[in-house]
Amino acid sequence: MRQLPRPGPRNLITDVAGLMVGHADDSAAGTGVTTLVCEGFYNASVDVRGGGPGVRETETLAAENLVGRAHAVVLSGGSVFGLAAADGVVAALSARGVGLHLKPGSPAIPIVPAAVLHDLANPGDKAWGLDPPYRRLGMASLDAAGPQFALGSAGAGLGAMAGLIKGGVGSASLDMGGGLVAGALIVANPVGSVMTPDGRAFWAWPFEIDGEFGGGRPDPAVGAIDPVPDDGRLASLGRLQPGAATTIGVVATTADLTTAECKRLAMMAHDGLARAVRPAHMPFDGDTLFAIATGACSIGHGDDRAVRLAAIGSAAADCTARAIARGVHEALKG
Amino acid sequence: MRQLPRPGPRNLITDVAGLMVGHADDSAAGTGVTTLVCEGFYNASVDVRGGGPGVRETETLAAENLVGRAHAVVLSGGSVFGLAAADGVVAALSARGVGLHLKPGSPAIPIVPAAVLHDLANPGDKAWGLDPPYRRLGMASLDAAGPQFALGSAGAGLGAMAGLIKGGVGSASLDMGGGLVAGALIVANPVGSVMTPDGRAFWAWPFEIDGEFGGGRPDPAVGAIDPVPDDGRLASLGRLQPGAATTIGVVATTADLTTAECKRLAMMAHDGLARAVRPAHMPFDGDTLFAIATGACSIGHGDDRAVRLAAIGSAAADCTARAIARGVHEALKG
Numbered sequence: 001m002r003q004l005p006r007p008g009p010r011n012l013i014t015d016v017a018g019l020m021v022g023h024a025d026d027s028a029a030g031t032g033v034t035t036l037v038c039e040g041f042y043n044a045s046v047d048v049r050g051g052g053p054g055v056r057e058t059e060t061l062a063a064e065n066l067v068g069r070a071h072a073v074v075l076s077g078g079s080v081f082g083l084a085a086a087d088g089v090v091a092a093l094s095a096r097g098v099g100l101h102l103k104p105g106s107p108a109i110p111i112v113p114a115a116v117l118h119d120l121a122n123p124g125d126k127a128w129g130l131d132p133p134y135r136r137l138g139m140a141s142l143d144a145a146g147p148q149f150a151l152g153s154a155g156a157g158l159g160a161m162a163g164l165i166k167g168g169v170g171s172a173s174l175d176m177g178g179g180l181v182a183g184a185l186i187v188a189n190p191v192g193s194v195m196t197p198d199g200r201a202f203w204a205w206p207f208e209i210d211g212e213f214g215g216g217r218p219d220p221a222v223g224a225i226d227p228v229p230d231d232g233r234l235a236s237l238g239r240l241q242p243g244a245a246t247t248i249g250v251v252a253t254t255a256d257l258t259t260a261e262c263k264r265l266a267m268m269a270h271d272g273l274a275r276a277v278r279p280a281h282m283p284f285d286g287d288t289l290f291a292i293a294t295g296a297c298s299i300g301h302g303d304d305r306a307v308r309l310a311a312i313g314s315a316a317a318d319c320t321a322r323a324i325a326r327g328v329h330e331a332l333k334g
Numbered sequence: 335m336r337q338l339p340r341p342g343p344r345n346l347i348t349d350v351a352g353l354m355v356g357h358a359d360d361s362a363a364g365t366g367v368t369t370l371v372c373e374g375f376y377n378a379s380v381d382v383r384g385g386g387p388g389v390r391e392t393e394t395l396a397a398e399n400l401v402g403r404a405h406a407v408v409l410s411g412g413s414v415f416g417l418a419a420a421d422g423v424v425a426a427l428s429a430r431g432v433g434l435h436l437k438p439g440s441p442a443i444p445i446v447p448a449a450v451l452h453d454l455a456n457p458g459d460k461a462w463g464l465d466p467p468y469r470r471l472g473m474a475s476l477d478a479a480g481p482q483f484a485l486g487s488a489g490a491g492l493g494a495m496a497g498l499i500k501g502g503v504g505s506a507s508l509d510m511g512g513g514l515v516a517g518a519l520i521v522a523n524p525v526g527s528v529m530t531p532d533g534r535a536f537w538a539w540p541f542e543i544d545g546e547f548g549g550g551r552p553d554p555a556v557g558a559i560d561p562v563p564d565d566g567r568l569a570s571l572g573r574l575q576p577g578a579a580t581t582i583g584v585v586a587t588t589a590d591l592t593t594a595e596c597k598r599l600a601m602m603a604h605d606g607l608a609r610a611v612r613p614a615h616m617p618f619d620g621d622t623l624f625a626i627a628t629g630a631c632s633i634g635h636g637d638d639r640a641v642r643l644a645a646i647g648s649a650a651a652d653c654t655a656r657a658i659a660r661g662v663h664e665a666l667k668g
Contacts, residue, residue, distance in 0.1 A: 004559055004560050005561065049601060051598055051640075205554070206557055209559050217554035218540070223540055223543065225339065226338050227648035227651075267615055268615050271612075274609060274651075275612075278648070279602065279648035281601055281604075283598060283640040283643055284644065309617055310618065313616060314561035318561055
């Protein structure tokens with residue numbers, strides 16, 4: 001029997017070598033930014049599936065367009081204001097000389113896709129007038145980037161809600177052997193519920209490894225036939241408008257995927273979101289997942305390349321589900 | 335406490351009034367066709383999420399294009415050959431006078447989107463040379479259409495496989511009250527597995543109503559960390575090429591959704607597929623879901639229209655998961 005894959009040593013997306021993650025948050029405002037920084041300029045794609053997304057530089061990652069790569073990915077609270085976090089990261093990376101060098105003497109041009117979630121209605125002082133904190137928080141998250149980072153109520157997850165309970169930032173990894181590693185970094189702030197209807201388990205429970213999110217298991221006698229679960233926010237109509245809520249994140253792998261293959265990875269990763277959050281991908285969610293391939297591990301060029309891609313996609317989906325549950329679990333503990 | 339929604343009287347997609355379903359199959363060839371016929375010309379959309387799809391008339395359903403409606407939807411076995419099933423349905427509907435009437439005296443123009451699954455490698459005599467059976471089967475499926483229809487090994491599900499076990503055609507419905515009904519009609523032929531790793535339950539078990547697919551429940555001690563489950567077909571590399579496998583279907587509602595809202599319905603329905611099949615949406619799957627809105631039930635025009643759409647989407651996702659499990663359950667029984 002084949003050895004089952006295991007999480008990497010950190011059980012974080014940074015088990016994919018070449019990636020670092022940093023948080024910065026503003027506890028008074030109850031919001032924050034999480035930035036994933038690439039050591040190289042890696043192939044990347046994105047799949048936007050929510051009905052109320054807030055993103056930038058996603059078209060830059062379309063397989064038919066020129067670039068299809070990223071220097072960093074920014075996940076931010078703050079809805080439309082949070083998009084400015086990427087401004088801070090762009091300026092700071094360029095000042096370090098990181099970016100495309102198109103002409104000697106002109107600034108380096110970093111490619112920094114970003115997605116935001118809606119935490120404006122959650123506790124915290126949002127009276128920032130003409131000076132929202134996100135540009136500054138973006139720079140600070142970049143400075144904080146490293147291989148270890150906090151889970152739960154930190155960074156872009158600081159003001160997050162998951163249905164009616166605290167949301168947060170989560171991560172998980174899976175070492176598939178032979179240098180092939182997959183990981184996910186997710187900020188869970190969905191309208192839907194991450195818990196089974198009995199409240200005893202995360203929807204993601206079948207994918208849990210070593211009790212990484214508490215080991216809760218559902219009561220098999222309790223079904224889920226209510227399409228509008230009480231512990232989601234869909235039942236409380238008043239709060240909902242497009243842009244509320246949202247789950248955003250990044251999945252990554254060491255595989256040498258093309259930009260188009262990264263798109264398939266992001267698409268399959270959304271299945272992990274679907275398994276961990278119910279309902280998901282609603283008109284109000286801005287559910288967006290990026291996918292990054294560092295390219296360190298060759299998956300070959302024969303007929304079975306697509307089979308390997310599918311296995312990595314399945315691992316990325318599982319990591320996504322686990323990261324969502326871990327993020328909420330850690331937020332509830334904290 | 336709110337009354338939980340229940341299946342409609344048939345627990346079939348035909349609980350959405352105005353829809354009928356017919357099967358036709360060729361037992362020697364081990365393949366078949368399932369056609370959903372609309373009493374009216376209903377708003378419709380589609381979401382293609384598999385990496386190896388086979389479809390027709392999907393662009394016709396794009397919200398920005400002219401038509402955005404359908405007279406029927408054809409689901410067929412036979413991979414590329416199965417697309418001809420829609421030719422048969424188009425010709426037969428037009429002969430009945432069903433279709434767009436653009437000019438007096440010219441033929442009625444029926445809009446018949448279609449999707450196919452790959453059952454060519456499954457048992458059955460496929461040596462049809464220049465005369466594949468699908469055009470004829472398409473016509474026969476239309477003639478057979480009614481409010482009641484078989485589940486399991488019938489129509490487009492006749493030659494289906496679900497991972498390494500028999501696949502089939504399934505359906506389910508949910509009556510949300512006040513005339514609002516959702517339903518799904520799915521042909522389950524995925525590469526991935528529909529069963530939990532212990533083999534005791536369908537992945538869709540949390541959504542089961544009244545033991546409609548056998549009542550099996552998983553062992554909570556058994557996780558699912560292998561991203562390449564042994565009972566999926568991903569582990570047996572030899573059989574896989576783009577176009578192999580695929581889950582295709584239709585979700586429907588009585589709601590008065592626009593074409594664009596039907597798109598959101600189809601998108602959310604894919605979450606039901608993700609919850610019922612693991613892995614799903616792989617490069618080899620042609621996973622495609624249509625969405626149809628008969629329009630009989632108004633869901634209003636206020637701020638909470640999107641909330642109602644989200645609830646219908648969640649119901650459609652649950653019906654999709656239940657239909658997949660029912661299809662396989664009935665095929666295994668038969």
